[in-house]
Amino acid sequence: MLEDRLYKRLEQRALKGNLRRLQNAETQRVDFLSNDYLGLAQNQNLHKKILQSLQQANLPLWGSTGSRLLSGNTAAAEQLEYQLADYFKAETALLFNSGFAANAALPAAVATRKDVIFYDELVHASIKTGFRMSFAQTQMFKHNDMNDLAKKLKRWHGRAECIFVMTESIFSMDGDSPFAYELAELCKEYNAYLIIDEAHSTGVYGEYGEGWCVEEQIEQAVFARVHTFGKAFGSQGACIVGNNILKLTLINFALEFIYSTAMPAQNLIVLSESLDYIKSEEAKYERNKLFENISYFNKKLNTLKIRNRNKEGINSPIQILPIPDVEACKSLAEQLQRKGFEVRAILSPTVPKGKERIRICLHSFNTQDDIDKLLQTLKEAMK
């Protein structure tokens, strides 16, 4: 009975052409897919340092053995949080096992049924999970549309105890960003608490990779920032940064923090080394190379007259080519894969129906030759 129902649901997906299946990602193709924007996951110098630190640490325990509130808290975790808070220019930081867990925990821990949460229509599934777990009312605003947000904030003025605004610094499926100054000013005007998911900008924006809010100098105007370590940090995990009262609230009310086994010591060592590396001049060099590749990619798109979403291009490692048809989009991605490029078609329900696209992630280690060949192949395949 249940299997029949599950089967039917899967069959409907298959009929629409968007059934998800696992694919082995260990390929020899040129990487235009991963979130390893600065190549940290494959950086040999960093690997050596991590191995050395692991050997020197001579860890007494391989697992953390419990939640941070029980047997899983260590001086190393607290020390790392102290360093992260300093790096992200915040009062405090609290570690989570993933960005998904951090986003799911945050709104549910801070908002109540007396509150309202405004969210950008394109926010990540983890943020939606979070505010569904809170009892707050929710209001969607149009993607990066500050006029729409202003209109809705005005309508809600005085009708909720606390107002939250949740958005992302770089949208994962679109690569674009909100208008920092306008966003911060609006939240100030309406006494709204701003929460920003910095998953894709952590390590990428800011002189030393401190993220988008620091680069845009709005970090003081933001109530909470979620930084993740699975992307430019080349590792896994996340932290929420903000003030002392936020940290204590999360320790007391964030279910994903309270009822989950803490990161083991070896992960803390990996993160600590990755943090040291991302602050280094070597990483700054990689960051510059990434931005050179982004502008080269955008210039090339123009020269080849390939339709991007906007003429100037987007100054972000995530680039989008709209192909608003499931089969055409899938076929194009397959052609690129056959020619040796690792890219994926992004289909509904990850993006709305009719907004299918090829998503291209740029990295510091992609060469201009890789980009030339990718775009030339794309141009020919699009004919």
Ligand SMILES: Cc1ncc(COP(=O)(O)O)c(C=O)c1O
């Ligand atoms: C915008 C955004 N937020 C949060 C996450 C979740 O982060 P993590 O992979 O660390 O769970 C992702 C991951 O895809 C993301 O793209």
